[in-house]
Amino acid sequence: MENGTEPTKRPHVVIVGAGFGGLACAQALGNTAIDVTVIDRRNHNLFQPLLYQVATAALSPADISEPIRRTLGRYDNIHVVMAEVVSVDAHARAVMLKDGGSIHFDRLVLATGSTYNYFGHDDWQQHAPGLKSIHEARDIRHRLLLAFERAERSSDEAEKRRLLTSVVIGGGPTGVEMAGAISELGRFMIAQDFRKLHADQLTVLLVEAGPRILSTFPEPLSQYASEYLAGIGVDIRLNTPVEDITAEGVQVDGTFLPASCIVWGAGVKASPAAEWLGIEPAAGGRLPVAPDLSVVDKPGIYALGDTALAVGEDGKPMPALAQVAKQQGTFLGRALKASLLSGKPIPTFHFHNRGNTAVIGRNAAIFDFGSWQLKGRIAWLLWALVHVYLLVNFEKRLLVSIQWIWRYSTRQRGARVIDEKAVSAVLPEAAAEDRTTT
Template identity: 45%
Template sequence: MTTQTPATPQHRLVIVGGGFGGLETVNYLRNTDIAITLIDQRNHHLFQPLLYQVATSTLATSEIAWPIRHLLRKYKKVKTLLGTVESVDTAARTVVTADGEAIPYDTLVLATGARHAYFGHDDWEPYAPGLKTLEDATTIRRRILTAFEAAEREPDPGRRGEYLTFVIIGGGPTGVEVAGTIADLARDTLKGDFRVIDPATARVILIEGGPRVLSAFSEDMSAYAKQALEKLGVTVHLGNPVTECHADGVEFGGQSLRAKTIIWAAGVQASPAAKWLNAPADRAGRVMVNADLTAPGHPEIFVIGDTATVANGGKGMVPGIAPAAKQQGVHIAKTIKARLAGDQRPRPFTYRHAGDLATIGKRAAVTDFGWIKLKGYMAWWLWGLAHIYFLIGLRNRLAVALSWLWISITGARSARLITQKDAAEEVGVRSHTP
């Protein structure tokens, strides 16, 4: 009698998070004999670099987000689950979801991202929403648009001015981009739409606690960004962090500023992955991973993207941006392949920085690729081409490109929709509450 050798069980890879890093890992392992399970608490992959354009009525949600199942539909060995992970049992090697399901793994990738952080002032969040999800973007869009609606109905000039004051906290790329786009929206897009108010009188105020905006850029680029914002009508305050945030406005530098719309762009807090693993973390909660992106004491667990803090040789830390997450996804995919082929040697991750980009309004930007630095209109075109290139699908690339071209020529934005059910009620409450 011939004895058959039992089949080697498939290697089980579980990826938590369908962002840039998680999807890149799947893409590089899609043709391997690995059973892959991707878990995400949302059913869509989000192109986060353009999320602020949804918040400021430039793009529609469908233009920067895609159903994960659709993206992975051709990968027959990839299973997609919609669910929220609540813990990781490292001893049993299982991921536990909110409904109690325990999903086994041989290798685990945590790419769970981050949320906005308020530096110990979580009570500020209701007054100053951050921008990390589609829900955040539509909330901010609603608050911006309803502020103009409330101002149109407000008979008191002082309160009308509060509705027409928009405060952005944080002078990084998101803060700069949001401030510039709101200024364009008020002074260009909404021109002629109202009968009582002049939207162009809206005050857009950017508050940065540090000495300059866009601190990751060179000083000359940072100075240009500040000048470009001021040219759009944005007031920039530097060197004084916000000390209080409430329903009527903010306090900073010993002064009070009354405003009904506040947007938070000042900091992030990682997911609770470090707590799941009982791993060391930095002040933002990011797991302090080994050089090969594995969690300390757990070579079978990789942590990437905004969930991890990664040393970049002698050049500080790897930035929490999409290209870095994609590179990390490729790195761990290659590491997994090597391990399954019998090569168990550690593979240190090396980050290749392609450059920094930020846009300021609809006709200016700064780009810094090290070997070349651009600012102004040419930088804006380069910024746009780079973002269009990384969008998924020809239809979305064409839609976004046409939207930007139309806005650049006419100033009109077609995504000025107040979609939440309570929008009209909120206008009434805000405009008549003493």
């Protein structure tokens, strides 16, 4: 030790979650005199807005996911830990892990995202998976593709129609995108690949408890989406809450709808970060945060994205969108760097709205920029450009762009592969049937 002095201890920032917000925050802190630890229970970053394309065989999982270590490997000061957080000791400044370990921090950033909310019916999840992980997207894809294979072999007209019926629950962007993609996939496969099936046997139901789909968008855009979906064969049921879900179908408004594939997109709730901190969560289970994104009454702890209930300048909660999380992450990373290295106070976060969007189908999307709106083919092209730009690196952008161009030109879907080991897990009755006929 030179001159008998202790070496200066570098500040340590722990980031829990490597989604849009967590990665942006880590990258803003990269290659600085700050030690950064990124913790995630997965080893990969996932571009969730395109998971529906994995579920409907347009893209493969590797197209929209990237190992976290690869993304952050160029930053010498960032350490990646694959582990699951179970609690936070705010007093001891430590994150507690499921395997019994702990990691101490000087500053903590919670960017743990959200999960689907089944509104007290968690047993429905096994029959109606959502779209928050690669596993769920592949599960849905297997259900869809296996149902078509079984329908081709079935001689029972009622069973064939059940197998060719899909129900999407929730009329938000995820539900709308999924319903449109299922309808387009099904009609293409029936026309090109299956000899014993007909388009009029295919049914795609979009079930929404409210009075209209895409309720966060202006009424004209919602109406455009409804008309487009109806034009490609999607049956929209409004003011229709779900009463029950089983392996055989969905109970709505006193009527049972037989179906083989059910997709949940009816609502989300934040991760259990509030429970970790022992505080009362705000609406949607989110953590209440101050204008500088610090968790209220928890000094040195911050929250981003779907985990945080941040209020905008209009007094309304900021939406759970990728652009919000990414902007918050970049802002907080830069602010923490200035605070820890130069002693500067963390300023107020200001969100710059770059528009809200949803894709409806081929050549059809909507954009809401607040003061003006866009719909149709131009909106669809803009949606594609935005989503390609948001992918994690150039390689993914190039691969997805090439596949989209090929898919648009040929209408082919290249990811229609069924994992034989998934047959018994997804449709056990199908596996049993196959064993008795071979």
